Amino acid sequence: MKQKTVFLCGDCGYESPKWYGKCPSCGAWNTMSEFKEKPVSAARGTNTFQRGESRPTLLKDIDTGDESRFHSGIGELDRVLGGGAVHGSFVLVGGEPGIGKSTLLLQMCQEMCKNARVLYVSGEESLKQIKIRAARLHISSPELYILAETDMEQIINETELLEPDILIVDSIQTVYKRDLTAAPGGTTQIKECAMSLMQYAKNRNVTIFIVGHVNKEGTLAGPKILEHMVDCVLYFEGESAGPFRCLRAAKNRYGSTNEIGVFEMSDHGLLEVQNPSAAMLAGHPQGASGNCIACVMEGSRPLLAEVQALAAKTQFGVPRRTAAGVDYNRMVLLLAILEKRCGLFLSSSDVYVNVVGGMRLDEPAVDLPMVLAIASSFRDKPLPEGVMSFGEVGLTGELRAVSNPGQRINEAYRLGFHTCIMPMQDVDEDLLQKMNIVRAKTVGDAIRAVL
Template sequence: MKQKSVYLCSDCGYESPKWFGKCPSCGAWNTMSEFKIQPESAARGTNSFPRGASRPVPLSEIESGDEARFHSGIGELDRVLGGGAVHGSFVLVGGEPGIGKSTLLLQMCQEMCRNAKVLYVSGEESLRQIKLRAARLQISSPELYILSETDMEQIIQETEQMEPDILIVDSIQTVYKRDLTAAPGGTTQIKECAMSLMQYAKNKNVTIFIVGHVNKEGTLAGPKILEHMVDCVLYFEGETTGPFRCLRAAKNRYGSTNEIGVFEMSDHGLLEVNNPSAAMLAGHPQGASGNCIACVMEGSRPLLAEVQALAAKTQFGVPRRTAAGVDYNRMVLLLAILEKRCGFFLSSSDVYVNVVGGMRLDEPAVDLPMVLAIASSFRDKPLPEGVMGFGEIGLTGELRAVSGAAQRINEAYRLGFHTCIMPMQDIDETLTKKMNIVRVRTAADAIRAVL
């Protein structure tokens, strides 16, 4: 039968019968690639596992209750998943190369193998390479089986014969289906392989973890539909040269997407950081200008981090702005507020802002610490020791209330801070007995209170 030619966007998966220089869906240039797929092969690819007879069921007759979960043995991972991996769930773990995705999943196998049979499928490493890495991580279990394979049909066949409780595929970009002419890692191959795994997970009630690569923009490579198929999308973030890693849930059908897990990379694998605030503040400089301690809420966990800023006279016609760990546009907005509302003439200064430890702080409560750090560096005057702050800043320079004030103050008090700069909002009066609470209305008032 005659093959059908289609053009697919490598970024978003948009399908078109003709070529476009610019993708009509996502607007990316030169991403449309031609693929020749036989119609019957494409149809067969998404129906590899026929479902049994089904009928509509009234909502009142459906049994409810707590989901049965696997506990990974890694507390930080269970926190992000919402208490553990649900039976029959389909989980996607993404991250940059070398960030530790494979290490995390291999360490997870050690504990899960105590109560379940695990099959680890690797399309990137040989059996010997996995054995060497497992020996370095001190992982050995008779219930952990390793398969080095990239053929999806062969993977499904071996999985059906073995009947594991948990299946791990590392990575989805390396596996392929033989009846598709597209190259492994292409949009069609990723979509069809993920569809086969999803159907197997739901039909056999097997928990499946797949590893996904990210592109240069920091998003998961492959079609966007991949994220819609899975039940949970986890991002493993951090600087590959730094010790700390953060695990975030971008999507979770069985739990919150606000929780994060913090890990530290060591010679023996990933170590859980049960007290991330203390770890982030290790090495905090004493008596140095341009730094302020911020407290942000990551889900139900308050987290203290050090925000550093450097303002120096520019040598160019246009001042340079650099942001690491905070939103660049937000930093530029705060610089304009400082100049307009607080009298800091930063238009002739280069400004650099950094969050220590490779953390990324996206919460609006980091506005006040960022402003205090920039003002401290501009005046070259350090903030008093034991001072921290939080609060959102509006365009008129006013401070807005933020949620979780009590949790933030208690966490700062536990770590030895004695002064808190915060917006004018109601808090429990017992907190004022623990710390010196300074409530201010504007960013200018906050700067005058500490500088």
């Protein structure tokens, strides 16, 4: 049969029968490359599903088993996965270079090898390099198998011989299939290799973890279909120079996507942070203007973080705006509200907002702490000690209610805060006995209450 010629975008994986200078999907220029498709579908790794092997089954007759999950041995990872990894699941772990993806998975192997057979496949390091890193992390499990290989067919063959319970591939960008003309790391290779691993996981009930790199935009490199194939997409985030790392679930078929796991990078690997709020507030300055404590909900966990702001007279025609850890567009919107509704003329000031510890806060409840921090820096007047806040800010300057106020207040009280600035919403009577709760209708009322 005649081979079919297709053109694939190297950035997004868009497939077209003809070449384009500009990708119709993502808009990138000069990213379309020519590839030859194999005429037989079996050459593409789809031969594991043969005609007649699958039959329709009634939902009530499907047995999920008594032990559908198993613990990884790392509590923060189990929290993000929804209580543990599911047998036969396909998990993608992504993050920037040097953030700690390989370290996390290697430490996970140490615990899981106690009850399961684990195969760790590395396409980036040699066996000696892995041994040296394992020694630094104090990993010495006799049941951990290591394979340094990039050929997907060889990886599958060795996996079938060993029959492990858990397979880890680090990373999906380094493996390739010999029958494809595309180079390793290309969209075609990533898609086909991931398809082979997904089919192996579902057919053999093997839990597979794969590592994925991110591009300069911060998204997972390769075709978007890679995220659709897997059952869970985990992002490892944090500043490479900072000690804290956050593990988030962008997709989870077996649990919530709102949970986060917090780790601290040390000389001996990643350490679980059982009390992230206290860790994030360590070193909180006393009597300094431009900082406010916020309480956000990360899944079922209330988390306190310090929001800092700096407003200084600009030396440029157009003032500078910089946001780290919060949404930039949201910060610009709040600056407009402060100038329009509260009379704070910030159009002639450079404004910088930062969340301490490398955390990223996307919840609307961080609006009010951000506003109070900016107003405190602009007036050069510190907030009173022991004050925390949460609340969403509307375009007219009103404060809107947020979810779980009781959990937020209890967490702040546990860490020694005595005053809470919040929107007009009901709270339990016992909370009124614990803390001084100041409820404000507008941003102006909240600023006047503390400044």
